[in-house]
């Protein structure tokens with residue numbers, strides 16, 4: 001098994017735990033020791049199923065204060081699958097300079113992913129913009145490369161997400177990518193989801209699909225399904241069926257991802 005160094009969300013969680021005055025159950029819990037790689041109890045560890053897929057688009061997570069501490073947070077899953085994932089803790093009064101540097105980097109075309117109905121219509125797009133080349137590198141004598149999409153996802157509850165959206169002036173000049181209701185309902189039908197709420201990793205999968213990163217999108221969906229199964233079984237202290245259809249699907253995608261890496 002390949003060992004991974006802690007990804008952006010894991011690092012944010014570690015920093016958050018270090019600031020916490022409450023003795024959080026980071027290592028143990030009522031049901032036993034947790035794996036630091038996937039946050040599940042060791043008997044339900046998911047790490048051998050983690051599948052990394054290279055993408056052209058990148059994901060930037062702006063995470064609400066306690067989101068990193070929730071064992072069910074799905075921003076973590078995005079960082080597991082997509083190596084180009086960055087994560088920042090959001091606070092109203094301060095902004096991480098590294099976030100501003102990232103947003104100013106001309107290789108990216110940032111999109112704030114947020115429902116369009118709450119935003120001035122001229123800012124809203126439901127598709128990716130025609131690709132612009134990175135003029136800064138072009139003017140330095142290098143050929144201008146096409147800007148890569150950078151999806152900014154607000155990883156928070158809905159009311160926190162609204163606050164983050166409203167109170168982050170450094171996001172104001174970026175287009176707002178609004179996922180269309182029909183896209184979402186098609187998604188729900190395909191995945192037989194009943195509730196209205198898409199979790200952060202599902203939103204990321206829809207964005208990656210729009211950007212043409214299909215394998216990463218499919219992998220993220222399959223990985224979420226397997227994570228959810230492990231998470232719920234761990235809660236109930238049920239054994240995991242490692243040969244069921246969900247695991248098979250993820251293993252198929254893992255093989256595809258490994259094959260595409262070798263090309």
Ligand SMILES: [Zn+2]
Pocket residue numbers: 035036037038039040045046047048
């Ligand atoms: Zn694990």
